Amino acid sequence: MNYPSTAVRSQLALLLALALISVVAAAAVPAPVAQALAAAAIPETAVGLYVQDVGASRPVVAHGAERALNPASTMKLVTTYSALELIGSAYTWSTEVYATGAVQDDVLDGDLVIKGYGDPKLTLENFWLMLRNLRARGIREIRGDVVLDRTFFAADDYDPARFDEQPLRPYNTGPDALLVNFKAVTLQFVPEAAARAVRLISEPLLPELQVVNNVVVDDVPCGDWVSRLKIDSQGTSETARLLIGGAYSRDCGERTRSFSLLSHRAYVAGLFTQLWRELGGTVAGAVRDGQVPAGARLIMSTRSDALSEVIRDINKYSNNVMARQLFLTLGALGEGAPGTLAKARNVIHQWLTEKGAPTGEFVMENGSGLSRSERITARGMGELLLAAFRSPVMPELMASLPVVAVDGTMKKRLSNAEVAGQAHIKTGSLSGVRSIAGYVLDAKGRRMVVVFIVNHANAVNAQPAQDALLRWIYRR
Secondary structure (H helix, E strand, C coil): CCCCCCCHHHHHHHHHHHHHHHHHHHCCCCCHHHHHHHHHHCCHHHHEEEEECCCCCCCCCCCCCCCEEECHHHHHHHHHHHHHCCCCCCCCEEEEEEECCCCEEEECCCCCEEEEEEEEEHHHHHHHHHHHHHHCEEEEEEEECEEEECEECCCCCCCCCCCCCCCCCCHHHHHHHHCHHHHHHEEEEECCCCCEEEEEEEECCCCCEEEEEECCCCCCCCCHHHHEEEEEEECCCEEEEEEEEEEEEECCCCCCEECCCCCCCHHHHHHHHHHHHHHCCCCCEEEEECCCCCEEEEEEECCCCCHHHHHHHHCCCCHHHHHHHHHHHHHHHHHHCCCHHHHHHHHHHHHHCCCCCCCCCCCCCCCCCCCCEEEHHHHHHHHHHHHHHHHCCCCEEEEEEEECCCCCHHHCCCCCCCCCCCCCEEEEECEEEEEEEEEEEEECCCEEEEEEEEEECCCHHHHHHHHHHHHHHCCC
């Protein structure tokens, strides 16, 4: 039997040693990150880390990378990346308006039907422009009903209080095929010094919602002004009262706070009625749910911003409502309307499978990350970001991410660090969860994928460790 020579055996031993060193180095948590985790009382067993040069074949850091963890809002990266590849960056949502009767002398002798297709950003301004255009087409009096066709998404029993017992917060607003203005009412707090009172200005002003102002003005420092208010709601999702009490500091100046109380139907009904009246129009019938009937005539159709613009709002500002709208859109387009959560999950799982991505530990509930059940590994997220960097949609996806110390949810972080302006990072935050994922351009011009997920009771203290990792990558 021929044995390798001493020189060959030495070379093999050296290669094995280098390979072992590489594996150990990839598994190790960088020292400044480990120190920050220890200071935050977060064990390394509660962390998933993954760092890799986009041009390399193996990661620089891979610690706990196989753990299936809750990624919070970094899950939006999966939703937006899949959407860019599946429906294209130029995709737009339509909102259509139909008439069931003839129009003569500014009178529609029939119903007006508005059909939504899930536009994630049909704002108050855009809805007003749509109605203004409708008036310009020669319709003033509607002698029938206004029918809202919301069937592009399936109706469900969505409970806005289920996630965190905060049903009035707009981020808990459920998706809807005819979502208008995020179903939000914004109150502007305007202190009036002479009267020692605060004026509350509601936008929009809806007849279905009564705002009761019991706020008093004082002279204490502003501080956490929201916690000093006493907020309560009464009534139903069809007609509600919002009671605002407590104290408001004169030092706060003018502030705003948004609320979501009404059902989708009631909100659109109130908004349509108010705006149509302001435009000089009248409606003889009711505003109700329904479908576009056979034979109805299309009067007009509006288009949303392109997907490439919509995902900037979703990722830079972590907009949960828009992410859920996009998620259901993928289900409706991929498996047919009405869009459902199950259809959307199937579409994204199929997309992941076709990309060769492992899905065994992957769990997606609603595509926004506002979930206790969604799961992904740091390696899985990292490999998706590597695939995205090689994809034709890379420029659109990267441009949608917050830039460190510049904008979005990263605007106030690392402003004096060398990495400021050099990284595109999506953040995630839930009780017990803190996460970041994205790309860092290091000091040598290398583009690095980074994923850092923490699932622990002390996760609220994880930001210094995550910032330390971004600094470490930049200087590495």
